[in-house]
Amino acid sequence: MKRPARTKPASRVTIRDVAAHAHVNISTVSRALNPEARHLISDEAVVRVIESARAVGYRPNKLASALTSGRSHVVGILLPDIENAVFPPIIRGIEERLAAEGYAALIANAAGSAADRERVLEQMFERQVDGLVVATASRDDQVVRRCILEHVPVVLVNRSEDHRLAPEVVNDDFYSMQMAVDHLVGLGHRKIGHVAGPNNLATGFARSQGFQLAAQRNRIANSHMVEAAEFTRGAGRVACAELLKRYRSITAIVAANDLIALGCYDCLAALGLRCPQDVSIVGHNDIPLVDMVNPPLTTVRIQHREMGRKAAQLLLERFAAPDTKPVRVTLAPELMVRGSTAAPPRGSRQEG
DNA sequence: GAGTGTATGCCCTCTGCTGA
C-alpha cells in the first residue's frame, strides 16, 4: 500500500517555490543565492532569482543545507555561570565575529558537575554544532578531550587548560597580579593578602601564581593567601574572613575576581572594618557596575569583548585548517584605579 | 496480536555530470 506523501507546512517557502516563480531549475536558484557559485550562472538569472526569492518571501533552510554541506553554521558556547557578568561581553564579541561569517551561536550554561557538562556537550553534538567556544575549562578538561576525540573544533576562552590541546584566548593573569600588587605597594602597603580563586581552574591558579611572583619581586610576604571555593561573592566573603583571621595585620587584599572582591566588602562590613581606610581591596575583571558600588572598586580590566572576538576568529581559522598547532592568544589587562584602594592605616592590627 | 527488523520515502539543498 502506498502511503500518503507528507506535505510541508503551507507557510514554508522553499527553493522550489523560488525556482517555479523565476522559471528556472532549483539548482539555478541554489547557485544564484550562493555567492561562491554565482559565477556559474548568468547575471540575468541571478537578478531574476534574487527578485523571485524576495517576492515569495524565501528564507534558506539551514537545517536542510546542513544535510548536504555537513555544516550547521551553529557554534556552541559553553559558560560556567550564565549569571556572572564577566560573560556577556565575551558572548557579544564571539557573536559579532561569527555573525559576520553567517554563523549563529547556541549558548548553554554548563555549570555544576562533570555529568552536567557532559549532558550539555552531548546536546551540542546532537544539534550538529560546527564547533565550540568553551569558557568552562578546568586545567585538565574532559570537555576539551571529548571534542578532540569527536573531531569537533574547539577554542577555549578566558580559561585555559594545562595541556595546550586546543587554541585559547586568555588574559595575561601574571601581569594583572603584578599591576595590582605594584599599585598597592606604591600606596605604601607591605602586608598584602590574596583571596585566590579555585586552583583547579587556570584563572585561579595563574592569578595565585602571579600574586606570589609579584609579592616576591616587591620583597613582601607571598604566602598570605586563602583559596575561595568558587568565583562567587559568598565564597569570597568566607575566604576573606579566613584570611583576616589568619593574618590580622593585612592592610590590603587582592581578590581573584570582582565577585570575590565584593564578598570581601561584605566581610569587612561584618567585622566593622572600613574600605579603604582599614583595608584596601583590588578586584579582577572590571565587571559592569563595580564602579558604582561604595567605594568604587579598584580592579584589573580584562578585554572580555576582544577576548570573545579573538576566540571566534580562532575557531573560524580552525574550520579552515583543523590540523594546525593550537595557539595561545594573550590579551593585556589594564588597571582601573578607583576608591577601594588608599594608603595603609598608620597603626597596624595584631598578627593572629 | 504483539514485537522486532528492514526497506523506503521524504525533507531540502548542494554539486558532479551532461548536454545545448
Place this chain on the structure above:
DNA sequence: TCAGCAGAGGGCATACACTC
C-alpha cells in the same frame, strides 16, 4: 558558458515482512 538532471546527504516516520 550556462542551465538542467539526478543523486547524495542524515534522520525520521511509516509500511511491510517476519518471528514468537
